[in-house]
Each structure stands twice: as C-alpha cells, then as structure tokens.
Amino acid sequence: MAFIEISNLSKSFGELVAVDAVTMEIAGGSFTSFLGPSGCGKTTLLRMLAGLEEPDAGEIIVGGRQIFSSSQMVNISARDRKMGLVFQSYALWPHMKVFDNIAYGLKVEKASQQDIETKVDSLLNMVKMEGLEGRYPSELSGGQQQRVSVARMLAVEPQILLMDEPLSNLDAKLRLEMRTELKRIHRDTGITVIYVTHDQVEAFGLSTCVAVMNEGLIQQVDSPANIYSRPQNLFVAGFIGTPRVSLIPGKVVNGETRKIRMEGEFDLTFPKGPPLKDFQEVIVAVRPEDLKIRRKKGKDGVEYLIDEILMSGPDLLLYLRRKASTLLVRVSRNFSLSQGDKVYVDFNPSECNIYDRKTGNILLA
Amino acid sequence: MEEIRLEEVPTITKLARFLKIKLSHPWLVLGLILLFPLTLLIIVPIISLIIGATSFQLADTFRITGAKAGEFTLYFWGKALSNRGLFIQPLLNTLLIGTGVAVMTMVIGCMIAWLVSRTDIPLKGPIDALATLPYILPSWALALPWLELFRNTGMGLGTGFLEYATGLKAPPWIVFGPLPIVIVLGLHYFPFVFIMVSSALRNVSSELEEAGELLGAGRLRIFKTITFPIVMPALLAAIILSFSRAVGTFGTPSLLGLPGRFTVLTVQIKILMDMNRQSECYILSIILIAMCAVIFYLNSRVIGTRKGFETMGGKGVRKYLVPLGKLRTPISASVIGFIVVTILFPLGLLVWSSFMLNAGDYSISNFSLQHWIGVADPEDPTFITGYPGVFRHPMFLRCFRNTILIAVVGAAITAFMGMLVGYVVVRGRGKRLSALIESVSFIPIMIPSIAFGALYISLFGASHGPMPALYGTFTIMILLVIGKQMPYASRTGVSAMYQPSEELEEAAEVVGARWLKRFRQIIWPLTRSGFSAGVLIVFITTARELSLFVMLVTSKTNILTTLTFMYAESGVSQLSYALMTTLVVLTLMFVGIYKLYERRSGKVLTEKGIL
Numbered sequence: 001m002a003f004i005e006i007s008n009l010s011k012s013f014g015e016l017v018a019v020d021a022v023t024m025e026i027a028g029g030s031f032t033s034f035l036g037p038s039g040c041g042k043t044t045l046l047r048m049l050a051g052l053e054e055p056d057a058g059e060i061i062v063g064g065r066q067i068f069s070s071s072q073m074v075n076i077s078a079r080d081r082k083m084g085l086v087f088q089s090y091a092l093w094p095h096m097k098v099f100d101n102i103a104y105g106l107k108v109e110k111a112s113q114q115d116i117e118t119k120v121d122s123l124l125n126m127v128k129m130e131g132l133e134g135r136y137p138s139e140l141s142g143g144q145q146q147r148v149s150v151a152r153m154l155a156v157e158p159q160i161l162l163m164d165e166p167l168s169n170l171d172a173k174l175r176l177e178m179r180t181e182l183k184r185i186h187r188d189t190g191i192t193v194i195y196v197t198h199d200q201v202e203a204f205g206l207s208t209c210v211a212v213m214n215e216g217l218i219q220q221v222d223s224p225a226n227i228y229s230r231p232q233n234l235f236v237a238g239f240i241g242t243p244r245v246s247l248i249p250g251k252v253v254n255g256e257t258r259k260i261r262m263e264g265e266f267d268l269t270f271p272k273g274p275p276l277k278d279f280q281e282v283i284v285a286v287r288p289e290d291l292k293i294r295r296k297k298g299k300d301g302v303e304y305l306i307d308e309i310l311m312s313g314p315d316l317l318l319y320l321r322r323k324a325s326t327l328l329v330r331v332s333r334n335f336s337l338s339q340g341d342k343v344y345v346d347f348n349p350s351e352c353n354i355y356d357r358k359t360g361n362i363l364l365a
Numbered sequence: 366m367e368e369i370r371l372e373e374v375p376t377i378t379k380l381a382r383f384l385k386i387k388l389s390h391p392w393l394v395l396g397l398i399l400l401f402p403l404t405l406l407i408i409v410p411i412i413s414l415i416i417g418a419t420s421f422q423l424a425d426t427f428r429i430t431g432a433k434a435g436e437f438t439l440y441f442w443g444k445a446l447s448n449r450g451l452f453i454q455p456l457l458n459t460l461l462i463g464t465g466v467a468v469m470t471m472v473i474g475c476m477i478a479w480l481v482s483r484t485d486i487p488l489k490g491p492i493d494a495l496a497t498l499p500y501i502l503p504s505w506a507l508a509l510p511w512l513e514l515f516r517n518t519g520m521g522l523g524t525g526f527l528e529y530a531t532g533l534k535a536p537p538w539i540v541f542g543p544l545p546i547v548i549v550l551g552l553h554y555f556p557f558v559f560i561m562v563s564s565a566l567r568n569v570s571s572e573l574e575e576a577g578e579l580l581g582a583g584r585l586r587i588f589k590t591i592t593f594p595i596v597m598p599a600l601l602a603a604i605i606l607s608f609s610r611a612v613g614t615f616g617t618p619s620l621l622g623l624p625g626r627f628t629v630l631t632v633q634i635k636i637l638m639d640m641n642r643q644s645e646c647y648i649l650s651i652i653l654i655a656m657c658a659v660i661f662y663l664n665s666r667v668i669g670t671r672k673g674f675e676t677m678g679g680k681g682v683r684k685y686l687v688p689l690g691k692l693r694t695p696i697s698a699s700v701i702g703f704i705v706v707t708i709l710f711p712l713g714l715l716v717w718s719s720f721m722l723n724a725g726d727y728s729i730s731n732f733s734l735q736h737w738i739g740v741a742d743p744e745d746p747t748f749i750t751g752y753p754g755v756f757r758h759p760m761f762l763r764c765f766r767n768t769i770l771i772a773v774v775g776a777a778i779t780a781f782m783g784m785l786v787g788y789v790v791v792r793g794r795g796k797r798l799s800a801l802i803e804s805v806s807f808i809p810i811m812i813p814s815i816a817f818g819a820l821y822i823s824l825f826g827a828s829h830g831p832m833p834a835l836y837g838t839f840t841i842m843i844l845l846v847i848g849k850q851m852p853y854a855s856r857t858g859v860s861a862m863y864q865p866s867e868e869l870e871e872a873a874e875v876v877g878a879r880w881l882k883r884f885r886q887i888i889w890p891l892t893r894s895g896f897s898a899g900v901l902i903v904f905i906t907t908a909r910e911l912s913l914f915v916m917l918v919t920s921k922t923n924i925l926t927t928l929t930f931m932y933a934e935s936g937v938s939q940l941s942y943a944l945m946t947t948l949v950v951l952t953l954m955f956v957g958i959y960k961l962y963e964r965r966s967g968k969v970l971t972e973k974g975i976l
Binding site: 152 | 873
C-alpha cells in the first residue's frame with residue numbers, strides 16, 4: 001500500500017472541472033511533481049491534499065489514515081493533517097520576525113521555549129539563514145523569504161511537504177540555486193515532497209516521480225526518464241521537451257512487419273514490438289536530438305531540405321521540409337550548413353514512439 | 366493505524382460529519398452568527414415599522430372610536446396620503462429641496478473639480494482642503510450663522526449681522542424657506558460631487574483624450590464623447606448621493622423652514638412623533654425610505670455596469686493641464702474667496718456671536734465670556750438668558766459625557782462587527798451567505814437617519830418577550846449607532862480584510878493554529894489599522910449626528926447635538942452658537958487625528974468621501 005492514495009478525487013468551480021476523478025499513488029519519501037500547463041488543476045489537487053480546498057468527491061488516504069472521503073463524509077481539517085505547505089507567494093507573516101515565523105507552529109503546539117529555540121536554530125542552519133532571525137520578511141530577498149517559508153513548514157515536522165510553484169517568483173539564477181537547496185533538504189530530511197510546477201526542467205531536476213496533468217486529468221505518472229523518452233500519449237509527448245517533439249502522421253501498410261508509410265512519402269519499419277493493425281492511422285513522434293543527419297545518402301537516409309537554421313547556443317536547430325511534411329532536428333553547432341541545403345535524415349526506430357491517431361495513446365515504443 | 370471500513374456508515378453519523386465539515390469553515394460559522402445581530406438591528410426594525418404603520422397604536426385608541434391597539438388597519442394610509450398639509454405639501458417641498466441641492470452641488474462641485482484636476486490653477490492643495498471642509502462639519506452647522514446673518518427686526522427676531530452692519534433688512538424668503546435650505550445644504554454637500562468627480566477626472570488619462578485628438582476630434586467633441594462619458598457614472602452617483610442626503614436631513618430644514626411654515630418630510634416625521642401620532646409618523650418614514658431606496662436602486666441600475674470606468678488609467682496617468690493664462694490668479698482667488706465667504710465667514714460669525722453678551726450687538730464692548738464660562742446668577746448684571754455658560758452648564762457636561770460614551774462604545778462595537786462582516790464577505794466571496802451579509806449590512810445607507818430613528822422607536826419602544834422596552838436608555842442609542850453606521854464600518858472592514866492575502870491565514874492553518882488563534886495572531890495584527898479607521902469614522906459621524914437621535918433622546922440620554930438643537934430651536938441663540946462651536950472644534954479635532962493616523966500608517970484606509 002502506497003503512502004498516499006488518491007482515488008477518484010474531483011473538484012469543480014462552477015462549470016469548470018478543475019480536477020477530474022484523479023486516482024494516483026505516491027510513495028513515501030518520494031519527491032513527486034505535479035507538472036502541467038497553467039489551469040490544468042495541479043494547484044487545486046495540491047490544495048485538496050492540504051485540506052484547504054474541499055473536494056466534491058473522492059477519497060484521500062495518507063499512511064493508512066483516511067483524511068478525506070466524500071462517501072463517508074470524512075474531511076480532516078488542514079491543521080490536523082500534519083502537512084506543510086510552501087506557497088508561491090511565500091505567505092510569510094509580515095508582522096513577525098524570521099524567528100517568530102519559524103517558531104509559530106511550535107508555539108501552537110505549545111513547545112517549551114528552549115525546544116523552540118533549539119529547533120529554530122537548527123532549521124535556520126538547515127536553510128542557511130543563520131543570523132537573520134531578527135529580520136522582518138520585508139527585509140529579506142525573495143530567495144531568503146522562500147528559505148524561511150520552507151523552514152517554517154519543516155518546524156512542525158510534517159509527514160508531507162507540499163510546495164506550490166515555490167521558485168516561480170525568483171530570478172533564473174536564484175531558481176537554479178534554490179533547486180539544489182531543495183534537493184539537499186529533501187535528502188537530509190527524508191520527507192515526502194509533493195511539488196507543483198509548470199516548469200519541466202524543474203520537475204525533472206528535482207523529482208523522483210513526475211505526474212503530468214492536463215485539463216484536470218493525470219496524463220502519466222512515471223520516472224522523469226520515462227516521462228521524457230516514453231510519453232504515454234500525444235499530450236505528454238507534445239508538452240514535454242524543448243524544442244518540441246516532431247509529430248509525423250503515417251499509415252500502417254503492413255501490421256505484421258510494422259511498416260509505416262509516413263507523410264512525405266517514405267517508409268519506416270519498426271523491428272521490435274507487437275504487430276500493428278493494417279491501415280491504422282498513426283502518429284510517429286521523434287525528438288529533435290534523436291535524429292542524425294548526413295550530407296550524403298546512406299542506407300536508410302530520408303532526403304529533406306533545410307527551411308530554416310536557428311542557433312540555440314550549444315546546438316543548431318534545423319527546420320527541415322520534405323514535401324508537406326516538416327521535421328525538427330538538433331545537431332551540433334560544428335555542422336556548417338545553410339538554408340536550402342539538401343540533407344539526409346537517419347530515423348532510429350528504437351528512439352521513435354508510435355501513437356494511435358484517434359485515441360492519442362501509445363502503440364509502440 | 367485506523368482501520369478503513371468501506372461499508373456504509375449510518376445516516377446520522379454522516380449528518381454529524383457533514384455538519385462538522387461545514388462548521389470547520391470559520392467564515393460560514395461567523396456569517397451565521399452575524400446574521401442574528403444584523404437581522405435584529407436592520408431587518409426586524411423595518412418589519413416592525415411596516416407593522417406599526419398598518420396597525421393602531423395605543424395612543425390612537427383614545428382618539429379614534431372603535432380602534433383597538435395592535436389591530437391591522439389601513440385607516441391612516443388613506444388619511445395621511447390624501448392630506449395636503451400632512452403629506453402632499455411636505456413631499457413636494459422635499460423633492461424641491463432635493464432637486465435644488467442636487468443642482469447646486471453639481472454646479473459647484475463639478476466646477477471646482479475641473480479646475481483642480483484639469484487646469485494649472487495655483488494653490489491646488491489649499492483649494493482641495495477647503496473644498497472638502499464643509500462635509501466634515503455637522504450638516505446644519507451653517508444654518509445657525511445663516512440666521513445670525515439675516516434675521517432682522519422687521520421679522521421680530523432681533524438684529525442680525527447684516528442689519529447691524531448695513532441697516533438692510535433681508536426679506537423673509539431669504540431668512541426662511543426653501544432658498545436658504547437649498548443654499549445651506551448645497552454648501553454642505555457639494556464636497557461629495559467635488560471629491561467623486563475630481564477623482565474620476567484624475568483617472569482619465571489625457572492619452573485617452575489625445576488619442577481622440579489624433580483622430581481629428583475637436584475639443585468639444587472630445588469632451589462630449591470621451592471625457593464626459595467616462596466621468597458620468599461618478600457624477601451621477603455623487604448627485605444621487607447628495608439628493609438622497611438632502612431629502613433625508615433634518616436639522617437645517619427644521620431650523621430654516623419651520624418658523625416660515627415650510628415643512629419637509631423629515632420635519633413632518635418629527636412633528637408627528639412629538640404629537641404621538643406614531644402610525645402616521647411611520648407611514649411618512651416608510652415613504653421617505655422608499656424614496657431613497659428607489660433612488661439607490663436606479664443609481665445602481667443606471668451606472669452599475671459602468672462603475673469600472675473609475676479605475677481606468679490607473680498608474681502613471683499623464684495629464685495635460687488646461688492653461689488658464691492670465692486668469693489663473695483671479696480664478697484661484699475667486700474659488701478660495703467663494704469658500705471663505707460661504708464657509709469660513711459664517712463659521713467665524715458663529716464663533717464671534719458666541720462671545721457676544723447681548724444678541725445683535727457686534728461691537729467689541731459687547732464681548733463677553735458669559736456664554737462660555739458665566740454662571741447663572743440672577744443678581745449678576747451680566748445675567749441675560751437665565752442659563753449659565755456652556756462649561757458651567759451641568760446639562761452640557763452630561764451631554765458631553767453622553768456623546769463620548771455613545772460614540773465611543775458604538776464606534777468600537779460597530780467597527781469590530783464591520784471587521785467580522787469584512788472577514789465573512791472576503792473569505793466567503795461568491796457564496797450566498799456572504800452576499801446576503803454584505804447586502805444586509807449595506808441596507809442602512811439607504812435609510813435616512815430620522816427614519817432610522819423611527820424604525821427603532823417602532824421596535825424597541827415597547828417590550829417584546831424577554832427584551833424590555835429600551836426607549837430612553839443608552840442601549841438603544843448605541844444600537845442606533847451600530848445599525849446606522851454598519852454600512853461604513855463594514856465597507857472599511859471589507860477593504861481591510863482584502864489587505865492580507867488568504868494564504869497568510871492558510872499558512873497558519875497548515876501549521877496547526879485554530880481559527881481564534883489565527884484571527885488574533887495573524888489577521889488582527891494585519892487589519893488593525895482598518896479597525897482603528899472604522900472606529901474613528903463611526904465616532905466622528907456619530908458625534909456630529911443629530912437626525913438619528915433627535916426623536917430618541919430623553920433628558921437622561923441627551924447628547925451635544927440634540928442639546929444644541931434644542932437651544933437653537935427655542936431661540937437661546939448664543940448658547941447654541943457656543944455649543945455648535947464646541948461641536949465643530951471637536952469634529953475637526955478628530956478628523957485631524959484621523960488624517961494624521963492615515964498619513965502615519967501610510968495608506969488610504971477608507972474610500973474618499975466617507976469622511
């Protein structure tokens with residue numbers, strides 16, 4: 001039994017379905033991210049876990065204890081759930097000093113003054129804020145405020161730490177620094193972290209497990225590596241990865257041998273996997289960095305023309321065209337190419353994923 | 366580990382759990398609790414007034430044969446509404462005053478607003494301050510100097526300043542009647558229009574007008590098609606506000622109308638109450654309330670959807686100021702001169718007259734402190750009125766104490782309730798209960814003060830079950846304050862509660878704090894300045910309020926304003942001047958404290974125009 005079990009959890013705001021019968025499990029000690037575009041329901045899901053938003057239906061079980069159930073009318077209040085929540089806006093109490101912000105939860109628990117001081121000291125140490133306990137939040141930088149906000153929640157030793165886009169208000173450099181800090185804190189405390197973000201780099205860098213959400217539905221829950229290389233449906237394939245994946249429509253000409261006639265009039269054969277249905281409409285997804293190009297036609301090279309070349313720092317992005325079909329390829333910046341050149345692309349079938357065009361679900365990976 | 370059983374739980378357990386979940390929302394619980402006092406102080410009195418107006422009162426049984434107290438009747442409605450002297454004429458007079466005041470406030474308010482916000486007129490700061498001054502004063506503060514200025518021996522009222530200085534005797538229609546009422550009220554209410562229109566004008570970026578200009582529109586066309594439509598909602602709201610205030614006010618029309626037999630509805634309500642004809646008094650109150658309610662409704666219908674204009678432009682609004690050229694100085698001087706002559710001169714006259722031993726003699730030799738600190742000694746040659754000076758007057762001291770008591774206690778309770786209303790409204794945003802709480806607490810703004818007094822007499826005048834009759838007690842005076850000032854207090858409360866984000870409270874909830882603790886330790890410290898603002902606002906508006914209390918005071922609960930009015934009404938003028946001077950000084954002092962407080966806390970605590 002997983003540490004957190006969410007079943008059929010739903011929440012609507014008027015006509016808008018924010019979270020649509022979500023069912024998932026989260027392992028104890030994991031760092032799980034809810035990743036999705038804005039408005040996908042990830043923050044609502046997080047707030048329902050925290051007990052700040054009342055679900056319309058469903059059930060939440062944490063550590064074997066039912067904390068919400070619509071059928072049995074159970075709704076443990078936020079203050080009894082033993083979870084911490086780090087807000088996007090930090091939500092530090094502006095009228096309290098750093099020390100009092102962190103000590104607040106301990107005072108609520110009626111801890112002794114000495115315990116409070118020891119605890120706050122060690123937390124300040126953990127988030128590297130020693131010596132700043134006398135400051136007011138308005139006297140701190142964004143990054144420092146975020147550290148206090150994390151320490152404040154860790155003070156009450158929650159089982160679960162929820163974070164709602166905690167780094168989105170920081171500038172790029174600080175964000176990178178805080179990312180490593182969060183990872184260290186997670187390692188040091190062993191706490192279960194649930195993290196909401198729309199930034200896939202952040203989610204991949206921090207998480208042991210990523211749940212991709214869209215329109216209130218969980219699209220895929222998996223390790224970052226699998227999410228990236230084996231998206232379970234077209235939404236995840238298209239949402240994950242910059243530059244984006246190329247999606248090429250095709251039609252199965254021989255299901256038995258997995259031979260597909262691609263848009264742009266060329267054939268690809270996939271050596272491994274279960275048979276496909278003859279004449280099935282499919283979409284082949286391939287990431288720009290998984291393609292190889294050559295100047296000369298090799299054994300299986302497919303001829304394309306270079307439409308546009310974009311320099312992206314370490315690499316070049318090539319926008320290729322073959323008849324009506326387009327393709328995005330990432331190559332080393334050492335290639336000397338120019339617009340209008342003819343190139344040959346090697347598709348490596350083991351790096352491609354094939355999706356059903358109608359359902360959008362994966363057929364062959 | 367708690368065992369999870371998935372079988373059906375009993376309905377009763379479910380119901381209990383359901384209630385527990387619902388009651389874990391503090392705003393909901395608080396809203397339900399607030400519903401009780403709000404209903405008692407606002408809804409029940411209205412029902413009680415309607416019942417009172419449709420049934421025989423005890424006093425009626427002595428006048429009308431066959432009438433039984435408490436019995437349903439429409440007897441008075443037909444009688445009152447067809448009676449010219451009792452109802453029709455006062456109604457027409459009321460509409461006349463309302464319209465006159467609306468026109469006057471619009472003209473003066475718009476002119477000064479345009480000059481201050483759209484031209485390069487010098488001395489904007491002083492003009493702005495002077496133009497908001499009249500509204501701070503009690504609404505009838507200028508009625509007393511008006512009489513002092515224009516009364517004359519020709520009317521048998523003794524010499525006034527005009528007659529003393531020039532020998533001219535003002536005709537009666539200048540001394541009493543609609544003209545002086547409209548002028549005095551117009552001077553009191555024009556700051557409404559000034560404040561609202563100038564802030565609307567300030568928010569019209571001249572880029573909007575410049576865009577029109579670039580597209581080839583002329584000055585007049587730009588004004589007609591761009592500037593005016595944007596300012597219109599604010600202007601309309603301000604005019605409607607001054608109309609409704611003018612028809613609901615009591616002091617000025619009573620002092621400047623009644624001796625000349627010009628009666629408006631508010632005055633008629635008081636007369637009927639004094640004559641113990643309560644049913645008719647209640648009927649007129651209902652009509653007055655209905656009138657104001659209709660106006661407010663129309664206002665919200667007409668401009669409701671267009672209110673958004675006021676916030677357009679926002680930050681960094683650039684303005685092109687119309688150059689007044691050579692006329693800059695003369696125009697500025699005449700605006701300041703206008704306010705000095707119409708506001709400061711009368712106030713000066715008021716103060717000066719309070720230092721005159723004998724009425725009508727403005728010479729230095731007549732200067733005396735008799736009306737301030739004199740004793741009532743019949744042997745004393747300076748003994749004139751039979752009353753001691755205000756500061757020796759036991760009645761004054763008692764009224765002063767009563768005013769402070771009622772205003773302080775009332776303000777503290779009202780402002781605190783306002784904060785709670787604010788919490789419910791902000792946290793329960795979009796929910797039916799919070800919308801209900803918000804609209805109920807807003808109702809009293811539509812009820813003129815004197816009619817509000819009538820409401821409370823109809824309800825609290827007699828005992829109901831365990832609740833004793835409250836007439837003549839401090840309790841009813843304080844309840845009046847709470848009920849009538851609730852709209853202002855709750856508006857202040859709502860804007861205070863919007864300040865700290867909800868997440869600050871959620872953060873405390875997540876770390877385990879119960880609601881009372883969260884309220885005390887998180888919300889209250891962050892909204893306290895709103896509470897203080899609410900206290901000051903309610904205190905100031907209560908301390909200068911006459912109409913609300915005039916029908917309810919007894920010799921025990923008498924307050925400064927009603928005492929002043931009593932002396933003014935019975936012709937003990939110098940004493941009433943001294944009292945009014947005290948009131949004005951008191952009000953200005955507290956407004957000063959409020960402004961200081963606002964400046965120190967560094968933010969605007971209330972919407973402009975409440976104070």
